[in-house]
Amino acid sequence: xxxxxxxxxxxxxxxxxxxxxxxxxxxxxxxxxxxxxxxxxxxxxxxxxxxxxxxxxxxxxxxxxxxxxxxxxxxxxxxxxxxxxxxxxxxxxxxxxxxxxxxxxxxxxxxxxxxxxxxxxxxxxxxxxxxxxxxxxxxxxxxxxxxxxxxxxxxxxxxxxxxxxxxxxxxxxxxxxxxxxxxxxxxxxxxxxxxxxxxxxxxxxxxxxxxxxxxxxxxxxxxxxxxxxxxxxxxxxxxxxxxxxxxxxxxxxxxxxxxxxxxxxxxxxxxxxxxxxxxxxxxxxxxxxxxxxxxxxxxxxxxxxxxxxxxxxxxxxxxxxxxxxxxxxxxxxxxxxxxxxxxxxxxxxxxxxxxxxxxxxxxxxxxxxxxxxxxxxxxxxxxxxxxxxxxxxxxxx
Numbered sequence: 001x002x003x004x005x006x007x008x009x010x011x012x013x014x015x016x017x018x019x020x021x022x023x024x025x026x027x028x029x030x031x032x033x034x035x036x037x038x039x040x041x042x043x044x045x046x047x048x049x050x051x052x053x054x055x056x057x058x059x060x061x062x063x064x065x066x067x068x069x070x071x072x073x074x075x076x077x078x079x080x081x082x083x084x085x086x087x088x089x090x091x092x093x094x095x096x097x098x099x100x101x102x103x104x105x106x107x108x109x110x111x112x113x114x115x116x117x118x119x120x121x122x123x124x125x126x127x128x129x130x131x132x133x134x135x136x137x138x139x140x141x142x143x144x145x146x147x148x149x150x151x152x153x154x155x156x157x158x159x160x161x162x163x164x165x166x167x168x169x170x171x172x173x174x175x176x177x178x179x180x181x182x183x184x185x186x187x188x189x190x191x192x193x194x195x196x197x198x199x200x201x202x203x204x205x206x207x208x209x210x211x212x213x214x215x216x217x218x219x220x221x222x223x224x225x226x227x228x229x230x231x232x233x234x235x236x237x238x239x240x241x242x243x244x245x246x247x248x249x250x251x252x253x254x255x256x257x258x259x260x261x262x263x264x265x266x267x268x269x270x271x272x273x274x275x276x277x278x279x280x281x282x283x284x285x286x287x288x289x290x291x292x293x294x295x296x297x298x299x300x301x302x303x304x305x306x307x308x309x310x311x312x313x314x315x316x317x318x319x320x321x322x323x324x325x326x327x328x329x330x331x332x333x334x335x336x337x338x339x340x341x342x343x344x345x346x347x348x349x350x351x352x353x354x355x356x357x358x359x360x361x362x363x364x365x366x367x368x369x370x371x372x373x374x375x376x377x378x379x380x381x382x383x384x385x386x387x388x389x390x391x392x393x394x395x396x397x
């Protein structure tokens with residue numbers, strides 16, 4: 001206890017000594033100059049996030065298939081991810097992934113399609129969003145960051161292993177073309193088929209690839225048809241609409257909104273505000289004779305081509321109708337346990353016959369049918385090219 005008291009006394013003395021050594025305080029100095037006010041982050045956000053900016057665009061986007069569709073669930077496969085997920089798209093753009101098909105380095109008898117997304121982009125894919133097309137957003141938080149777009153370079157076509165390209169004069173359309181392009185038809189080795197033989201050897205038996213329910217060019221044919229690039233061009237006389245050089249995808253698909261069309265819905269159906277602009281059309285509407293003639297004429301040629309293709313089956317269609325709309329979409333009526341279990345040809349449950357033998361020209365006709373039907377515009381994208389492609393194909397088979 002005595003030691004504890006002695007230690008406490010020493011501590012008090014120390015505090016007293018140091019306290020008593022402090023000199024008198026001087027006068028208070030003048031206040032310093034105020035620093036510059038910091039930026040109001042909320043005010044910066046409101047440059048874009050307001051009722052006339054991002055807010056309304058986000059509402060429009062909620063009505064788009066880019067947002068509501070479930071295609072992004074295909075983004076866990078590296079061959080699908082470039083067009084089926086945000087991460088996959090950004091991956092091939094940032095890596096400038098080539099559209100080439102080259103020999104497999106480990107097997108010289110096989111080929112690989114190089115247009116695939118890297119493995120790191122396949123985890124938990126997400127749907128396309130604002131940052132997919134507007135990759136500069138939230139860089140400096142300025143209203144100008146909607147541009148530049150993610151990619152507006154010419155698009156080497158994966159259908160042709162990069163040997164052909166889509167390039168719109170209004171280059172914003174190239175952003176859309178990056179995905180809205182057909183996929184390649186490949187042999188069992190993985191190499192491209194020789195499309196030129198479909199024209200140069202029209203009567204030869206087609207044997208360059210296997211044929212199944214889904215054989216063909218997949219869905220995204222819009223840019224190829226709008227650019228007049230990629231069809232199996234039987235005959236001559238091919239020309240392009242002024243749309244290729246004087247318009248862009250955005251001209252109509254991001255036109256001023258009208259009802260549930262336009263804006264960032266990307267829906268053009270029933271909205272002619274993008275057509276009726278200075279230097280383009282005037283008085284264009286769903287009842288305009290030019291519009292109705294184009295769609296009616298293309299629809300009739302599609303039906304005529306479908307009839308000629310189906311006649312190959314000698315009593316049974318070789319194209320299958322979609323159960324929802326009753327239309328032919330370019331799929332072949334071949335049995336597939338998962339995708340077409342009621343398919344007619346090669347159906348083991350019914351013992352139906354092998355699929356008919358096709359000539360090169362007939363297979364080329366099927367590709368052209370898919371290109372035009374899956375384009376979905378009934379000729380509006382590029383009437384001169386599309387109608388010539390249909391007429392020449394009908395004559396070829």
